[in-house]
Amino acid sequence: MTDDPTVRWELANSLGIQIDNAADAWHSGHVTEILDLVADDLLVVATQTGGVWSVDPNYGGAHPLSDTWDDPDISCLAFGPDGTVHLFAGSSGQLPTSPTRSISTIRETDVGTAAPLANWNPIDAQLPSGAGSITRIAVLPRARRIVVACNKLLTDDSGGIFWSIIPESSLGPAPPPRPPYLWHKARVRGGPNDGFYDVTFATLTDGTPLSSVEVLDQVTVVAGAMSQGIYVGQWNAVGDLVLQPVQQTSSTNPNITVLSTAGACSVAACAVHPNRAYAACAASDGTLLQILRSGDGGRVWEACPFTLAGSTVFGGIQSAAGDQGNAWNNRIAVAPDIFSVVAFGWQSAGPFLSTDAGQNWIQVTDPVHLHSDLHALLFTRLRGSVDLMLCVGSDGGVASINVDQFLKGGGPEARSNFNHNLPTLQLYSNLIRQFYGSIAAAPLQQRLVAAGAQDHGNLCNNLALGSTSPTTGLPEPQPWTHVDYGDGGWVAFITDGALLHNINSGPIAATVINPPLGPQDFGVVAVGGTPPDPKGIAGATGEIVTHPSYRNTTGDLLLAVAGVGNIVYGLYTDHTLWPPPPLSILGTFPMRHYWNVLATLPVGVVAGAFASFDGVSVFVGTWNDGRMFQVDSAQGTVVELPVVLPQPSPGNPMTGGSVIRIVAFSDAVLFAILDGASAKLNPAVTANYILQLDSANARWVPTPGAGLPNEPLFGLETVEVPRSRVPHALFVCTDDQVYISRDDGQTWQGASLNLPSRPHCGDLRFCVGPNGGVLYLGTFGRSMWQAPIVSLP
Structure with missing residues (x-):
């Protein structure tokens, strides 16, 4: 159908919400993932319903990368193995073509073009129909493995963990045909009925950063389920990925709830010390159940204390975090090169930070720059800065916190002008999406x-x-x-x-x-x-x-x-x-x-x-x-x-x-x-x-x-x-x-x-x-x- 040429649309306003003019504080819409392209001085930001954007971390300029996509509901991003601009994006499948079975999409940048960020293609072989809604993508670059976590969104979805070898990218003026993706479903012993919320790679011992791992016998796949806790596994001798429930050393303590009662669990491992892994697990009502850590690639876990600096409230971080941690909030991240620095985000406006591997926690609060409902966390060092930064994605868009400055007692040193030109607001309508509005x-x-x-x-x-x-x-x-x-x-x-x-x-x-x-x-x-x-x-x-x-x-x-x-x-x-x-x-x-x-x-x-x-x-x-x-x-x-x-x-x-x-x-x-x-x-x-x-x-x-x-x-x-x-x-x-x-x-x-x-x-x-x-x-x-x-x- 040809569009009527007399009606031409343009953005009514390209700006976000100004919270404080003097502080250059701005908010925008729901962010689900943040990647840092340090070499290009850009952030790549995924939004829940507004697609993928490149954001200039210095001036707040933003550019849409997904205007031509029919599925802009992006749940996750991940770096691929073929250069700094080889990226994957996973859609959540919230717009199913079938009323009972999800069809989610994985796209990747075309590194054979001059501008890969402007050229994303659906991969040649998508996940099986009904795999579920994509919640997370993890990539092991040297071994060229991609692992995808899916949850059950519709009645006929299976949910689960799926993996494939990433085919070599076709480069050059006359590239050879690229081999297809071949998807396999992981075998999960005693697995959850509703699929998985998160997935990451870890290693059994320290010594080799994840970016350099080639041999799979030391690699573990750590997956946070939508319910029933955390699962860990490896590829076996015949090439199958097999996962099973993790051990929890403190589960014998009657004051600690075992993970079988958990709701959604987010997981993360340190990039340079990948045997060090962390998890944040929700209770069935969405409140914080446990923060966990592992020193052996996710096989055995212990509970971190709930100690919150400056708090006299019983439960510490558990009381301060809020709720809605079952697949709405709930994200955890580890500094890439300092395994003892970890942060998690929940409903409360401001992430919780630990510098001693989860023994003690500090909440980073800033009522001007930080917004509630945290969905994405990324530790990075933005170009031109030696300070460790924590990027936060929330219902208010993107913000960053200077961790080094905060720990020195200089305040949170937060920024939110990333949202200055990020027009991703979710405006309501009479036909309800979440709530009624106009x-x-x-x-x-x-x-x-x-x-x-x-x-x-x-x-x-x-x-x-x-x-x-x-x-x-x-x-x-x-x-x-x-x-x-x-x-x-x-x-x-x-x-x-x-x-x-x-x-x-x-x-x-x-x-x-x-x-x-x-x-x-x-x-x-x-x-x-x-x-x-x-x-x-x-x-x-x-x-x-x-x-x-x-x-x-x-x-x-x-x-x-x-x-x-x-x-x-x-x-x-x-x-x-x-x-x-x-x-x-x-x-x-x-x-x-x-x-x-x-x-x-x-x-x-x-x-x-x-x-x-x-x-x-x-x-x-x-x-x-x-x-x-x-x-x-x-x-x-x-x-x-x-x-x-x-x-x-x-x-x-x-x-x-x-x-x-x-x-x-x-x-x-x-x-x-x-x-x-x-x-x-x-x-x-x-x-x-x-x-x-x-x-x-x-x-x-x-x-x-x-x-x-x-x-x-x-x-x-x-x-x-x-x-x-x-x-x-x-x-x-x-x-x-x-x-x-x-x-x-x-x-x-x-x-x-x-x-x-x-x-x-x-x-x-x-x-x-x-x-x-x-x-x-x-x-x-x-x-x-x-x-x-x-x-x-």
Whole structure:
């Protein structure tokens, strides 16, 4: 399908979140792995849903390396054996083509090209279908062995440890054909049912660094399971890799829990002294169970103390680490040339560091640069520095800690400006990825946008406020800034200029983003009544009234609607405080919004999508059963409008599903997304629809939808810009594409020019401007994108 040439996307903002201007502190999205290309003075950074990036550790510049990849959910990176830019990347397989069996991908850089980092190819023979989700890759360079850990993601996955000899890279002007990868599955005695979380190489004795090991009889493979502890093994005489549960010397101590009860375990070995290995093991509830060390390549382990410097709390590091260590947080690392220096990261913001092989621990804390939920750790010496650095990957992006400076008592000496130009924010949408959320564009302040973000609360950005670039003459991008903290949620600019926002499960609050004075926080919006309820409404989903005109009996204007369960609320503005004063004096202006119950839907339904063109009627779609209702705002009456779907076979209609979004061109021309309708057939049939209101017959019916794939639909928006190339259109997006319909859903054409191959599209919002308008796209891993819709002369 050819993309519509009139819709061209560009990053709305290439910057991360500015935490502290004076400290040059920045945060970004979820990082899963960090490698240091010392010779090239680059970090290579893998992100959970935003692909792989090269990051300049000196200036914070970032460049995407995976825009053409269809699977940018990268769980791990590893160096290959053929030079400093031979790298492997493993995808997590979170987007399976089969509903029951994972298909993960391993890519490697093409070292035969002039720019290997810009040329990654899927290896010629992938892991067996259903191997599971790739969690870690380990490479033994001289012996050319690659070992991959996989966990069970879907029901038919096997999980396990897989290995292959790495074929010689084909180099030169006319390279010979490269032999294929030949994958073998390790035999695991008493192995876990849910696969493995981590894997590394170690050696039985000290003396040879891992980079120089050629003989396999001294090499061990140490694997951390998703449950039941740690496994260690070797290649036997016939070439099979065989692993078995490790011994734990302290398991006879009744105060130590044996590893058979463990959750996910991360493992690491010292590169120069590879007989020295460490592990961090979670308990079944995600808290820290044990930190372990081994001096014989992982065969026998002993528990490290929980002693935490400066802590009087029972359990020390165990109490301070937090939870979520079962495959979300939980990473351990060893300094490459000093086996006694080890660090592990958990939920708590800041890693734990030991310089005496785990006997005593210090937590490195820095509330400005370091973010919670730690997923990656790397000890390195960045180019130009002799100091030992610890790079940290978290839900806040990349940070580094000068270990030598920290140990001298000079503070953590942390940096986070790696995230300055790392646009990998995970923005939420109505079709849930992790949590519900949205993006928003302000109708009164040109180019002011907001977004609900994973682990960064709700963010705002005035895209028109940047200083003028001396090169282009255009506004420079401004950083994202916080409105609140936590996991973001619903954001919406109502027509009086206020931003409604809530974090996950929290109450809806109102804030005015006022550039001269900064954000003016009016706090939680109360529910009206006598007396009013100051707690507001928590865990709500909502939508603005597009062109508000309906007033209640006291003359207050209805500006937004929201729902919790089967209760529908309306947000009103006090007419005695309307119209609002100029933004410049809002700092002393009193709270002017309140909620009132509009209607109660039938028991058992969950209201999730809303639309109202003028406030007179409110349309409500349900998340749990695909039903549609119309609410009369004045009377509070509710009428169900049937959703009439096709019948795949006689007597078996499509039913149910989730109404994700409703949009309106007018009070009678409305469209909606219905995801996941199904029919009771064998095999099961599921479908996703764009619905249209048939107002003459008071029902909702599917549009023909020619050209639109039968995939989950995330965002939907109306666009009308007279005297433009988009005078009247619907936009919708799947996970990987944006589509446009100029005939009200009859036919669809791609509208994804300049987007990455799979941006994980989310919410779509349009804002009219003086020269047309701008369509915004939130993505789950690639921040926010924009497509200007320009009026013609």
